[in-house]
Amino acid sequence: MKYLNETTPAAELPSTSSQGTSSLRAGSDFRSEQRRLLASFSCDSDLLKFNQLKFRKKRIRFSRSHIHEWGLFAMEPIAADEMVIEYVGQIIRQVVADMREQRYEEQGIGSSYLFRVDQETIIDATKWGNLSRFINHSCSPNCYAKIISVESQKKIVIYSRQPISINEEVTYDYKFPIEETKIPCLCGAESCRGSLN
Numbered sequence: 251m252k253y254l255n256e257t258t259p260a261a262e263l264p265s266t267s268s269q270g271t272s273s274l275r276a277g278s279d280f281r282s283e284q285r286r287l288l289a290s291f292s293c294d295s296d297l298l299k300f301n302q303l304k305f306r307k308k309r310i311r312f313s314r315s316h317i318h319e320w321g322l323f324a325m326e327p328i329a330a331d332e333m334v335i336e337y338v339g340q341i342i343r344q345v346v347a348d349m350r351e352q353r354y355e356e357q358g359i360g361s362s363y364l365f366r367v368d369q370e371t372i373i374d375a376t377k378w379g380n381l382s383r384f385i386n387h388s389c390s391p392n393c394y395a396k397i398i399s400v401e402s403q404k405k406i407v408i409y410s411r412q413p414i415s416i417n418e419e420v421t422y423d424y425k426f427p428i429e430e431t432k433i434p435c436l437c438g439a440e441s442c443r444g445s446l447n
């Protein structure tokens with residue numbers, strides 16, 4: 251089954267100390283605190299950026315792409331580590347996604363706009379969504395997808411991983427699961443893996 255996937259880089263945490271029990275406990279308390287702080291800082295900054303994104307949308311356009319049909323392009327320079335766009339669509343359950351995937355295949359819709367949020371939830375941008383549905387995959391992408399929680403609701407947000415120039419195509423790595431039947435990748439990157447899956 252082909253779903254677009256999240257690609258959050260994991261935060262590095264300090265390694266375990268090998269001293270006495272009390273210092274071990276102190277070390278583990280310290281690490282728990284660090285984890286809690288890291289999580290709260292990252293949530294706060296995600297929330298802040300998400301609110302900024304609502305008021306100051308990035309200037310982007312869809313246009314013909316060298317990778318595949320339509321793609322998304324920057325109309326202004328985008329710095330590294332910026333929220334570029336939210337992946338918007340209908341929020342559906344796995345059973346509905348399975349039925350829709352089959353229906354879309356029967357209707358000859360070759361492109362996949364289903365993005366997995368978690369085990370049970372999928373965002374379907376096939377018929378309803380925003381410009382994010384035009385973002386193509388690259389094996390050497392300039393963005394990545396991350397799932398954040400805003401007021402207890404999970405959102406998929408596309409972040410820049412490096413500066414993006416005007417007219418550059420916005421891409422991320424779909425991280426499709428490996429399958430026997432391959433979908434050839436046309437990203438054109440030197441490090442192209444040859445297939446999406």
Ligand SMILES: C[S@@+](CC[C@H](N)C(=O)[O-])C[C@H]1O[C@@H](n2cnc3c(N)ncnc32)[C@H](O)[C@@H]1O
Pocket residue numbers: 317318319320321360361362363383384385386387388434435436437446
């Ligand atoms: C979310 S859509 C991307 C927008 C699409 N180009 C369009 O015109 O609607 C995802 C689909 O685009 C195609 N695609 C995206 N990146 C590709 C790539 N690097 N190589 C080949 N096909 C790609 C695949 O068919 C994939 O299922």
